Amino acid sequence: MRLCSYVQGEWVESAGAGTPLFHAIDGSPVAEISSEGIDFGAMVRWGRETGGPALRRMTFHQRALMLKALALHLLQHKEEFYRLSRATGATRDDSWIDIEGGIGTLFAYSGKGRREMPNDHVYIDGAPETLSRGGGFTGQHVYLPLEGVAVHINAYNFPCWGMLEKLGPTLLAGMPAIVKPASQTAYLAERMVRRIVEAGILPAGALQLICGGVGDLLDHLDCQDAVTFTGSATTGLGLKQHPVIVANAVRFTMEADSLNSSILGPDAGPGTPEFDLYVEEVVREMTTKCGQKCTAIRRALVPRELLPAVGDALGKTLDRVVVGDPDLEGVTMGALASRAQVQEVRERVEQLRRCSELVHGSPDRFEVRGGDPQRGAFLPPLLLRCDEPLRHREVHEVEAFGPVCTLLPYDDPAQAVELARRGRGSLVGSVFTFDDDFAREMVLGIGPWHGRLLVIDRECGAESTGHGSPLPSLIHGGPGRAGGGQEMGGIRGVLHYMQCVALQGSPGRIGRISGRWIPGPDPVPDPVHPFRKGLDELEIGQGIVTRSRAIGLEEIERFAELSGDRFYAHMDAQAAAANPFFEGRVAHGYFIVSAAAGLFVDPAPGPVLANYGLENLRFHTPLYPGDSIRVAFTCKQKTPRENEDYGEVRWDCRVFNQRDELVASYDVLTLVARSSGDRLAAERA
């Protein structure tokens, strides 16, 4: 099988002879790979000129639905991916993380895109900033998609997940991608891209694939492009210093494997649930994917007095691991990705043994169930122990990217912190404890060295997703050795492919450009009550100012009785006057917003279907008996739903008293039918 690249909308076989790739279990040839002859500059232009504009014409919600369709399509083909995944040495469980975990990332981004982004082209970040005393000059941060291509350079260990966790945020942002999988397992990524392309769900130019080297690709990048790299620190640092990336300030994110640590608390001795959870987690991180995870636990930090107990318990659990062909019954750990990888891990273990003792497993003598022990890429779990970890650099610097972990004792909490920091920046760390003080000390002490930190205990152990699992809603990436980058983290990861721009201008104009009305000196009057307009007829900035209504003492008392809220500031003149913020009895805040609704609501059935919430309510001026209120009620933002005949409308609501002082301000959230003619309510009855 000669792997192809997907270039400018065509599958292209390379001109030259390919590099052979071998099966991890039996050593047989699987595929050949080469990118010789590809015009990389043309790929960049195709992405920029064809893919980018097509994606940017879609709204965030349309792109989110595209991701969902893609995920559903890939799920239908999952068994094909599982079959091919065996060649990478993966067990079914390993492949599940890669294949279904990767597809799950698309589902997650589809959901987040629709829930947390507007159905529009501009993403609004934060609240508007008033920039002048008069309020006539305002600022609003927005994000716009970068207009170049995203180059994704992926690692060999998760050919599907690694590709999809980058594609989700990229496509949702509205940016086309050029994916370059690591050669060793590129056959699986290539197959998945074939299924993606066949589905016809993505617009032309949105996705291209390079099987083989990237040639002069990076020479064609500028400030509108982004490079997202996952892999070894050495390769990553080389790319980061590429003269074009530096000179053109090409956005560059790097995620490198790191020497992640997991800390057992002094309270978590044998017999505690935390002890058992710790042993289970260390073994899981050593054996899942044969330990070929950039997030795996490489350093197990345990209180010195617990070292023998932890060593024994780990040994007993590791004894049950069965290495071999994942297709065979009882096999719990497969093979590394290649013989070359086995050789590298062996060398690193030798380096580690200069300061550590091998306490479980042997790289030279181990059993393999099935597969080809000579030609397959097998290695057993290897547990080391370094008794004086503060005196040796290797244990904090040398990473054996396989089923390898080193036990490190610590003498007190400060030493645990110091040891964890010696990793000089990690993707993830974890702490197993049921002690709040120890947990907080560890989080504050090692937090700045980490991108993600778990505190595991009996309360969450059963539900924990695990030390080694990056999740789409949380950031993935860490400082220093881990590369200093950041991916995913929900919408944070989408913004990586967008430019933040601070817009300044009049509130009206900035509101119209950003798609969210900003209160300013000039409301747009509208003779038609906004409750009589469908979502498609409403325009942001349109609204009404209601009549005025007085609030009397007798009404405040009736409200107190009906609600049951007899707080003294509403009921007792003398006590209220003693309150530092009030001069006497005041109306309930809840009464103010209720009476405001009484003023702005148009009661008859119509396109407005329901009030589903309220946001950012603030009471600015107390309302005293005899004061009156009126309401400025303005359409602030519209979010039509792509597949429904209704959507969300956010209204700006400002309540003023008879002296035009602002009494309360808030956003009212409603569901509104698309059209006022389409009398949704009546017709469905």
Place this chain on the structure above:
Amino acid sequence: MRLCSYVQGEWVESAGAGTPLFHAIDGSPVAEISSEGIDFGAMVRWGRETGGPALRRMTFHQRALMLKALALHLLQHKEEFYRLSRATGATRDDSWIDIEGGIGTLFAYSGKGRREMPNDHVYIDGAPETLSRGGGFTGQHVYLPLEGVAVHINAYNFPCWGMLEKLGPTLLAGMPAIVKPASQTAYLAERMVRRIVEAGILPAGALQLICGGVGDLLDHLDCQDAVTFTGSATTGLGLKQHPVIVANAVRFTMEADSLNSSILGPDAGPGTPEFDLYVEEVVREMTTKCGQKCTAIRRALVPRELLPAVGDALGKTLDRVVVGDPDLEGVTMGALASRAQVQEVRERVEQLRRCSELVHGSPDRFEVRGGDPQRGAFLPPLLLRCDEPLRHREVHEVEAFGPVCTLLPYDDPAQAVELARRGRGSLVGSVFTFDDDFAREMVLGIGPWHGRLLVIDRECGAESTGHGSPLPSLIHGGPGRAGGGQEMGGIRGVLHYMQCVALQGSPGRIGRISGRWIPGPDPVPDPVHPFRKGLDELEIGQGIVTRSRAIGLEEIERFAELSGDRFYAHMDAQAAAANPFFEGRVAHGYFIVSAAAGLFVDPAPGPVLANYGLENLRFHTPLYPGDSIRVAFTCKQKTPRENEDYGEVRWDCRVFNQRDELVASYDVLTLVARSSGDRLAAERA
């Protein structure tokens, strides 16, 4: 005057001979500068070991108040700074931007720190993420201060502002700084640092100063340090590629001057307010600070047909500019920072003249009022015009960092976009138009190439803070040529000096670590009603579950009458049932939250002083007549005020029906006295 460095808490004079610095107006020697003999590694350690821990012991609010005290102190000394600033060639107006603008940044960060950050050590970013079906495993992003030093490398044009706009966010984050001002104007920065040190407001180690070169400083940095650079692209790119910065993933932000453009809309011909605003702004940007602003307008893009009119109007306005000694009456523009700078600008203007015509001013013949025309660094405003800007690269690439601007005609909006983009990334752009469509086309078209964009028109022109003014609440920095960095932007700029960490664990534990309670399966019961506890006595996670109350149809009708809200879903059974979300008449959402208050409020005077707002209210399940509600009310977050005997308490409020379905969820915001014993209300009466 030999400038000193402030090293490890001591003022240190350099060992070697210094480089002389000259007065910009009369060429006389002002100071000598050298950093020879400084132990830069010891500076880094002093910052890390003395400054960092002292700052991190303070809360965000304490650090914010420290910034305010610093700003007030510096204001008292402002006239001294103004006097010294004249040597830089600045007019009083120029110095105001630098000195009072800089001090204003400290005030702004002090205010933002207290309003938008907790009075705690952990900054919470975004909402918690539920990570398991059972809800027992949760994620929360937090930010923690980096534990290294922030190295600030500043430009010569704004020695005060450039220093303070970086110091504000850095100190607020809790990170110590080492400031290295550009040599040419370091005497002003040094004077300001002397006043800062004398005030004794900052803890030891929080601030150090290097007057002169940085020697091997960067060799000592690691992933907990940050470098923030402002200056020329050439110097910046050199630093960015420094092997230690690359290898250790040292956080690096760069802000370089760029070829910013300002676009006049086709609608904004002579006679429109936008035309006049444009002419005024271009001239202001050319002459303020002698055009030595990284945000200045370098390229004025105007519709080709308006080119003559704009040229004439600019010429007439420029005719009124008086160059000379700022101390003399009538002088409106001072000198550049140095003769070397004058020489460089002259050379750049010559380069530009290869494709442009000089249409106003002459670098060789111009009048100077006062000062020393030969030894001072004078140059008049120079306006060029390039008739075919799409055919020439120089005009988009060569920056004359002085009172220089080039007029570029465009033929249609797409061409305006293309020309603006040719700058390959700018700090700021502006559009002068009263046309919504043109404004939106420009913002979407050039937005991704900019960090900040203004749309100026008659509505906001008078209140506009101007094209060239970075503001503390908005981001400053742009893609590509502008360096790809980002500073300020309110709290965004603070987070640059902190590490984002995704915490995972049980909701209870993560809530206690982060300082904000997260709803989970295990509420902490408390026999004392929380309204009876002062801020200092309350603990997050403590709360109550109220009794249950039924809501009947009669009460819904009374609520409708009292509030005036007779929306059909509450009043008309048939119409309500036709609504797609309801099965019949439902209680008002406003009634639900009012009745909930009736259940959780403890009415007698006590430490709870007022309800000042509500956040994130969502209605989850409709409440039908006959249903009942009960409320889980839990202390979520406490924000004591540093200088008051009260503070904010945020409560988590969840309303359930008789089937334990969630009816509504929201945060209640209250002001609470510090102590229940300190009966604030009663005592003050």
